[in-house]
Amino acid sequence: MSHRVVVTGLGAVTPLGEDFPSSWRALIAGRDADAPLTLFDTAGCRCHRAASAALPPLPGLSAKAASRLARASRLAIPAAREALAGAGLLDSAGKSTLRNLTFSVSTTAGGMAFGEDFIRRVLARDRTHLFSRVSRYLPHQQVLDLQQALGFEGHSVILANACASGANAIGHAADLISTGAAEIVLTGGFEALTELVFVGFDCLQATTAERCRPFDLNRSGLLLGEAAAFLVLESDTHAQRRGAQPLCALTGYGHTTDFFHLTQPQPDGAVLVDVMRRATTQAGINPEQIGYINAHGTATPVNDGTEATAYSTFLNGALGITRISSTKAAIGHTLGAAGAVEALFAIETLRTGHLPPQLNLHTPIPEIAPALVAPGEPLREAQHVMSVNLGFGGSNAALVFSRNRAS
């Protein structure tokens, strides 16, 4: 029943670059995208900075048609197109060569900026353009945008498990393939910065007015960001049949729910440890075989403390051998896209041997201080990497990627 799942295409638009290679180069160079937020007014907020992405051009689409798209779609379409191109699934017109393509995707806010504009107009009793706003804010409209822009249809599933959604969408795609429910899946996540969400995190005092410092004792909060990232997953037999070269294999997926609190993880990290163990058990490996963990590392006091405790418990004797960093200091917390972008960073670490450095680290949390990645540090010889995410509501997810056996 269980089919081996391989990754054959990657694509991303992040605050560090308009495609995945440029984003990766900037990340490894230690750059960050922390900047004043100009997408909307933040005068009444505590914080005024975020990691915004530059919108890539959309070839084949008129300026008018592009202006009708949600910002989330503007981020997602080029990222998904890049992933399909990398997998050799894009024709000369920029459309998918597979008309029927299963799609597993994540977001938390969809096209919320349109929803915000709808509410503004309703409150102002302005009846103009209401339909064009309300009809485009729901996440399945961005799915339709992607399906239309890239020319595919078929089963789609939209996961909204808060900040773990991206990892869940990828894990679900792998589940579909391993059970034979699909042979190939386009999967990933997208998120655009919106006022409702920005103000939400700001009023919770979860964001910081200082630098975002994951796993630092003096961390004071997160930096919000936006991004889209996609992968093509397929069964190894499907990849072989069409002559596609796997980049790596997805060998483990763990997910569960932490009941402790709606917005806070269980302090001892036991639930997160359980999730990571589920993922490594499915992959058939021990924790010490993991070369690198791309941590959730939001830089909020509560999250990072719990996560550090969990890694310390999970890795035990391997702490310091397995390297850890959070890339949120560079690209911000991209919410529904986080699990997908960070999975791509973990995969590229495995492929290139370059480790994303832990930026803005001055006084590391003692429990995991020996494990945090220093700038320029290379990955030791490793066969496996992991990406970990936690979300509102207690969603926890971990993915294990492994070198492909044949590569």
Add this chain to the structure above:
Amino acid sequence: MKTDLVVIGRGAVSPAGVGLDALLRREPVPVLVPAPGDPLRPRPVLRVDLKDPAFTRWEREPRLRRASPMSLFLIEAAEQALAGIGPADRAATGLIVAFSAGCVGYSRRFFETIVTQGQKMASPALFPETVFNSPVSHVASVLGLNGAAYSLVGDESAWIAALKTAYVWLRLERVKQVLVLGAEEFDPVILDAYRSAHWLRHQPCANRFLASEGAAGILVRLRGGYHSPGLGPTISRACDGLIYRSRKEAAAAADRLCRESDPELPAYPTAGRNWLGPLEKRFAENRPAVRDETRPYLGEAFTASAAWHTLRALAALNPKQPRLLLPVWGLNHQLGWLELEN
């Protein structure tokens, strides 16, 4: 896609009342609600009575004190579907909830405060409850469901995605059983949305589209699986992916639904009074008629409607009508269908 999900528990909350019996038999009474953008013209809508003891009994739960109405609908429907399932089995139960608009009431209130009073007045108590995943977290926590949990989003077709996901989890033996729910809540701002889509155009009372709210769910196991309960009403197939962007494309999708589904199966009517009703009428023309008394109209509540229709169609299965087709007319993304059998 073959699913073979045996239904072992059912629960429902609707404007007709709490429980399966109300869902099948009781006629809900509309109330008039003004839309914020058109306050002088109240519209009839179907609401769930939150004063019902079925909901007030949950007020003592710390997790539910600030929870949205939708969380209360969900937890009540979930508790009904889990009747007879003990704590150990609940811990091995997966949870999947399909939404369309999510916690629209709290989202509207949160953003309205930002617009009318300024960003400084935004409520940190409200914001977490606006997240799609919050009601799922509440249900899992209060009912002790610590298997996997997913929040899925879409139109009515998200219900199909939820059922397919349940099948995958059961095939992987990740959980013993899965609780699959659909839920929506009403907020007056929805009327402005529906009005802008021309869904509230004046029609004779008997045919009027009514906004609605509620939740429903089923507890499923895999037929022939390790934890198989034996025979029972089963969702044997779930198919989706007939996407559309316009009324013309929707008509083409309906034609495909007609071609690709089993023509021998009676099709349980579900589109009723929404804009896809005429397509459904055409779709059902050449099929065997359903043997089922006419059920009261419950209004339109996206994924909750899809779940209500599934429960009603399951109730319509009998020895003379052992198999049914349940078309799922997604209102703004895609069409699909389920095959049900006794």
